Amino acid sequence: MAGQKKQKKLPQFGKQPPQYRFFLNPYQDVRFTNCPQCGQKMRQRKLPLMVHIDPMYLLSLNKTCRYCPHCDLLIAHQDDIEGFLTSYFAAHQPEVVGNDYLVLGTQERVAWKRGKEQPLTMEETLESLHDFKDVVKFELVGGWG
Numbered sequence: 001m002a003g004q005k006k007q008k009k010l011p012q013f014g015k016q017p018p019q020y021r022f023f024l025n026p027y028q029d030v031r032f033t034n035c036p037q038c039g040q041k042m043r044q045r046k047l048p049l050m051v052h053i054d055p056m057y058l059l060s061l062n063k064t065c066r067y068c069p070h071c072d073l074l075i076a077h078q079d080d081i082e083g084f085l086t087s088y089f090a091a092h093q094p095e096v097v098g099n100d101y102l103v104l105g106t107q108e109r110v111a112w113k114r115g116k117e118q119p120l121t122m123e124e125t126l127e128s129l130h131d132f133k134d135v136v137k138f139e140l141v142g143g144w145g
């Protein structure tokens, strides 16, 4: 049903050990209640996702993602993330709306909480960042009806 494609491996940014295989879901009408890899029911996991936005912004979003413990696969929805980025930057820095972005990894929850009270330095941010182990892509093959 789903074809899997590997993307180019990225350099590691974060100081924490890499976690999760990550898929950014571009399909608004496919919500992956079941894992695209093994077919088992996916769980939900809420965690801070670290996003890099061109040219040089880092933002961490506390998002509910889908997670398959069997495959160690984490799925976030692209429209969800873009919706947040759009409203955030429209309010703070409208010229950034629509810029390219990249979900780098997940942030340690304690650091995320601290950062809500007082912005972290770039170094603190990278120290609390877990890169993804791998970024994967699932493509629709022949359509899902």
Ligand SMILES: [Zn+2]
Binding pocket: 035, 036, 037, 038, 039, 040, 068, 069, 070, 071, 072, 073
């Ligand atoms: Zn799975």
